[in-house]
Amino acid sequence: MADSSLFQSFFLIFSGAAIVATLALFGRQPLLVAYIALGVLLGPSGLAVIDNLRLLSDMSNVGIIFLLFLLGLDMQPQALVSVLRKATFVGIISCAIFLGIGFSIGQLFGFTTMESWVIGMALMFSSTIIGIKLLPTTVLHHKKLGELMVGLLLFQDFVAIVCLMILLSDSSGDMHLGQVALSFGALPLLVAFAWVVVKYLLLPLFSRFDRFHEYVFLMALGWCMGMAELAETLGLSREIGAFIAGITLAASRISQYIALNLKPLRDFFLILFFFSLGAQFKLSMLPEILVPALVTAVVVLLAKPVVFRYLLGGHSELKILAWDIGFRLGQISEFSLLIALLAFSQNLIGSEASHLIQATAILTFLVSSYIVVMNFPNPIATKDELRRD
Template sequence: MIGGITFTFAAIFLGAALLASVALYTRQPIIIAYIALGAILGPYGSGLIDDIEIVVDAGHVGIIFLLFLLGLDMQPRALLSSLKQSSLVAVVSSAVFAGSGFGIAWAFGFSLIDCTIIGAALMFSSTIIGIKLLPTTVLHHRHLGEVLVALLLFQDLLAIIILVLIQSSVGGETNAWSLVKPLLALPVLGFFCWGLVKTVLLPLITRFDRYHEYIFLLSIGWCLGIAELAIVMGLSAEIGAFMAGVAIATSPISQYIAVSLKPLRDFFLVIFFFSVGAQFDLATLPEVALAATTLAVVMLGLKPLVYHALLRGVSESHGLAWNLGFRLGQCSEFALLIGFVAIGSGLLSGEAAVLIQATTILTLLASSYIVVLNFPTPIAISERLRRD
């Protein structure tokens, strides 16, 4: 890697500023510029940045901060109510998408295990696209935001169970406890966070709230510390960060913390989208181009329809059901993680891994266009649709 970490970040942000300017002048979604830059500068493009491990890790931090900030504005009672309402929608929709992915992969001649993992990887929607493209006022203060977050959190739990199955199947140690553990760990983590906030965090904040630098450091330490604890407990860092935010959501200081951390979140999110593009193996793409295109088109068309039908079935309005369906009409960054873990475990072929990667990136790109051009977002091209 030329010049180390300084060169890497300089190339990312100088390149991102340049391509973002082009995107804005040509009225394109700015997220596309970050992904395109990753493809251009990454190891499968020009190779200017040939070691992207640190970039991928840094990008993951952006998702953690995103979920932490989301939790800061999510009241626990509203969250529990939305989770109860959304559980059936999440389970049924995931089964439909997994079956569709399996069937299409099977039709293109992939093996049984490849088809199973492909179906499992493609059944989720992107947390980062869903939340990033939803206006803050809608996300935190309207029913649409509550339902979207509940669905994404439920999917995160399903994704963790799938990752546990993949990792444990290699050693032949799959058992009921390994699957139940994440479901039991979630309420335990929630009560632990609540207790620590009441007995330690809030007293410290109350005593030293005039020292802004201290509050900033305490917030980051709390977020990342609980994220790591969640991993130890068998959950994901994203769920841990979200729980850390929810635990202090009822405190008046939560809004100050949210405002303070937004620039840090955006810094790491640029890196995340860059890492998505940098992991795209363009050389292998022709081998799976037809299958990836077919899967992407099916998922982009099927997900809004399925979400609309299921949400209407649980008494949501027609407009909300379509809005939410299109906002969740892409594959998830969890698909990339599932593919990575599966191929590392020797369960997934290289061709199938590229198929998952290509399908995910195609749906992320297309879905970003669909949402930005048709629904209110903070980065809308049209002034009429721009909402922060």
């Protein structure tokens, strides 16, 4: 590929993203929906001005690696245990319910057993972007609502990582229990190795050279990428390795500095990820998946608030608090999109099932964000009485 072609692609993606992001903010829409829409517009199904999707897709996967690295960096062990203890029961039951619902929908519309299980996996998770970004900062950090939201989303993150391990355990498209067991067996060894390297090598180096910011930045990148590649070699996944790399550094004083400096780089690659996801969406498949996608989206939008309301009812002083959490978590997740992409790349699901999950994600992102913005306290509410920073 010529350099000019790559530059032209970046020009179209990021200049276009700046425009659609502005329109999305005026329209109170999640930015990731705008990036996906831009991908559909500029990709082969739209204006077809960008066709080098393979390179962009490969590059965008780096954003997911950074996302999981930063997720690990933000998980302080003590706080993690506290919030997870309160959310585990609700998390287990809700994940089981939505796994069953997704599997049933898949079977109803004639998908294979494996595709139905993957659809069920995709329905288990709720969007961190919508859940956290539309929560007022004071509520997020100081109130029970924020504590329960963070606990549930963290629990779902762990479940999502387990799902990624299962999906990536075998690239042949066949799920071998022996390979899955081997991957899980390699996990504690990888964690132990990471802990030893961080304690006896990385932290002393960071302490000695922390005034050289470029060095800290490069070491963090090298550690993230190195652990990602090691995990891939051990039969896990690069995403798992990056998460372990982050969480083993989380307790160090340098972790927040690293997280702050890596976020712009993560956002750069995540824009590519959501753009490439939209660009790979085949509008020609829309007639085939429209009815299943609409049914799945309606079921998610109706069932999630109800399920979380009744599961959380015993934890809340007021029933309205449980409804609030339920509606804020009433969509599927960015992880659902990642699961669809990975399962398709592993030949575990077909294009139709992958597009069903993507379409359901887009629909639930849009409708759910409107419900929250119009009815619950949030930073971008259209009504003055609901606007909370």
